[in-house]
Amino acid sequence: MDRYHVYSTEDMVNWQDEGEILNSSQVSWSTQPGFMWAPDCAFKNGTYYFYFPHPSTTNWNNTWKVGVATSTQPASGFTSVGYITGLGGHAMIDPSVFVDTDGQAYIYYGGGGVCQGGKLQSNMTALNGAMQSMTGLVDFHEATWVFKRNKIYYLTYADNKASGNRLNYATSSNPLGPWTYKGVYLNPTGSSTSHGSAVEYKGQWYQFYHNKSLSGNDSIRSICVDKLNFNADGTIQMITQTTAGVPSVGPAPVPNPNTVKYEAEIGTVANGATVANDAAASGGKSVQNFHLANSSLQLDTVSGGSGGRATIDIRYAAASNAKIRLTVNGADYSFLNTPASGGWNNYSGRTYLTVPLGIGTANTIKLTGGNGGVNIDYLTVSPFSPSSTGVTFYQNTQYGGTASQTLAKETYTLSQLAAQGVPNDWASSTRIPSGWTVIMYHDDNFAGTSWTLTADTPDFSTLSPSATDQMSSCKIQ
């Protein structure tokens, strides 16, 4: 796998994909493109550190190194800065970095029955002394994770149980052991491997782990989170694996003010995909027959705001688990899972990914089917940065069409609109920045019927009288 993403939350229920922070093509010492395994992260003295295992030669399992990338931001701006000298070798994967309450940082890692730990220097990118064997663990396989609670250090790890690895843990009064084995606390998840991390957030401890419930493929895993509870003596209670997840611990996120909705039915369909009427769908239509090989839906003139990261959120109905391929501006983002939503007319399905978009509306999103049936209702696109300042007119309703034009605060006669790329009697929808006003006129030179708009208007036919393909001059204030 490749392409690490960061997700954020404030309520443990709604998760924001912050986008990709690193891929193997950005690692100067990489010789194995696309081959990135389980990472960890840490924060110290204003810098965020990202640690990732990566093989350094084609003899991959004997040449692991632990790479480091740094940023001043938790979810963007990471730069690969090398690897930790002195770490690596056969099966030595799964780095875990723990910063103790006294500020001293430790790194742990291991695989193939070997687990080691050691101190990091204050620069967080070099060892401070030799790595030590972590003693006292029983049936260690891989997936080391270390945390501290009430002065007790915990080391969690996967065992070798053949029918499905389990997460075990050991405790110590010292961050480098010796460790006292305490037992299993996460049973097999359905995946052959197990790997997790434990964190405290807003007073509750949580266990993150993975299963393969969505994909059915042992190598394509889904992230899970459930409560991690402790007994009075500090021992860990068995994790209850749920499909519902954990309760909300905060307010739901404020909607992104830059979000634009695009009905699937305004896009271009091909290779058997069809626009079909469906009363259950937004706008009364959805794109169907997406089970057909190479069936596709393409949306042009998608707004990327001022450019940069944007979340593409796809709403769909599916009777059984499927997946769709996402391509944006020609870049292949591979598959997005579209888990069963409860039926072909149940449009509660959501799948999303954060990707970079270009400035303005010259962005193209293409969805390709052929991997199970999915009825696509609509997409929302939420640029992280607000739209470039201006009023954007679109040829079609719902901000669609083959072209769009963004105009500044100014008055525009017929010829001036034409000079800006807005033909006469052409516009059918518009996006208007907050606090701006657009007065559209039926005739040239600000004459005839007029319409005063102060907010986004997705369909000029809803105005009275209809303004569809009517504007011949306008004032933007």
Ligand SMILES: [Ca+2]
């Ligand atoms: Ca729709």
